Amino acid sequence: MKKVIDFPDGSTIEKQAVQWLIKLDGDEVLSPEEHAKLQRWLARSPTHREELFRLAEFWNDMNVLSELAVPLDRQREAGYRRLRWLRPSRLVVAAAMIVVSVGLVLLIVGESPVDSNGLYATAVGQQRLIALSDGSNVNLNTDSQIRVNFGEAYRDVYLLRGEAHFAVEDDREVPFRVSAGSGRIRALGTAFSVYVRDGSVDVTVSEGSVALERIGPAETPRETGAIAQVPAAEQFVRELGTLSAGQVATIPSLADTAGQTETLSNFGSIEPQEMLRRLSWTEGVLLFSGEALEEVVSEISRYTMAEIEFTDPEVGAIRIGGRFPVGETEAMFETLESSFGLSVTYLTEDRVLISAGN
Missing domain, CATH: 2.60.120.1440 (Jelly Rolls)
Structure with missing residues (x-):
């Protein structure tokens, strides 16, 4: 078996959303690199976008988020109220929110046999x-x-x-x-x-x-x-x-x-x-124990809108193991580059190419 790497446990989506809000609320405008990274983060799944909006909308006294800072397509933008910036006095409170929001799920409780009848669905990246x-x-x-x-x-x-x-x-x-x-x-x-x-x-x-x-x-x-x-x-x-x-x-x-x-x-x-x-997804993580990278990517692709491709079958054959938090696609890419010397290239915001490093 080739080298097996354990994925690090990255921040939760909630934590990352708070970090982006803090950056957006700062005095300095995002650099082009940070702006591109934010777009990649937002493109990972509907859950990422919704979490950023949810945290931003939580407070009534926020300033308006500029479309330049967080551009979204008009159809998605129309489905939400205007985003606002966090005041510095609220940042600590917003950060503290993640303690209670991590693992938060929607419970639908009925009182009679038919009360819960109907359709229920999740989007890509949601649980x-x-x-x-x-x-x-x-x-x-x-x-x-x-x-x-x-x-x-x-x-x-x-x-x-x-x-x-x-x-x-x-x-x-x-x-x-x-x-x-x-x-x-x-x-x-x-x-x-x-x-x-x-x-x-x-x-x-x-x-x-x-x-x-x-x-x-x-x-x-x-x-x-x-x-x-x-x-x-x-x-x-x-x-x-x-x-x-x-x-x-x-x-x-x-x-x-x-x-x-x-x-x-x-x-x-x-x-x-x-x-x-097999059941690790119910705890918000994916577990791997030496599967080929191609198999790992196939499973992870269920949780992201991004299309992930390989330039070489040998790259897809690399063995991967460890815990992978659901939604932390960026952490996987960073680990592949730092631990395997692979190259991860964003051809577009939602198309990624993995190739052998130089």
Whole structure:
């Protein structure tokens, strides 16, 4: 194995936003280099932009932020109130805000089974915790969407895209079912994650157990986007098996099964360390243990709007390991340059080229 590098734990997005506000509030105008760096920071994900606006808008007595300092496209700018500058007397308070804002999540609490029904989504780079009306929790990963449809006799959640982790409140009288792709996961008092990609559904069980099922149109099974949208009476449902804590499996897309609809792939047990790695995103970090840089970048790309490319396959084969805070793409680039001698070039604000150093 080639050299493995541990990523340093960089500042949180909240801390970085405060640091930028302090710089913008200073007496000196940003240099061209700092201005370009700010633009790269803002372009990493919608979360970065929203955090800067959130902190700036928190105070009522701020001066107007100049468009030159933080230029945004008109469509995004129209969606926010005018930004204002922090007064020096507020900077200490704003910095202190990060202590309580780190890890802050949006909780949506209902009082009846249907109160939490509806659509919930995250943008690229966002994560969101949702408390459902039955006491269950859903942790949405980046660029994900669910539809909740609770009733008196059922608790149905549809994972329309992306990845989610479910901590299910036990209620054997009212089944909790997650439909994704052409599969369905029935919880048996448990915690598990579901990830939809290319029509296949990856399931990881960390607590309890789940029953896996194949669902689809009764006569001619086919994929129709994120989930087959046909009346239940016209669907076939086939048992695929049960997963217990520490086990994983993939429900392949119907297109990949060649008619073998009872087939599971990648079924097996995983070590606790691998389970920790798979679920690390729920703690706001990504864990790597010697994966190729190309694989690392593929995973990190889910959390940023930037397009990351390699000039040489050998660069993408470099092995990477360690903790990587979600949203800290810049920290990765700095580490690759300082520890590996690689060159990171911004072709545009949202297109990055990684190449061998000189």
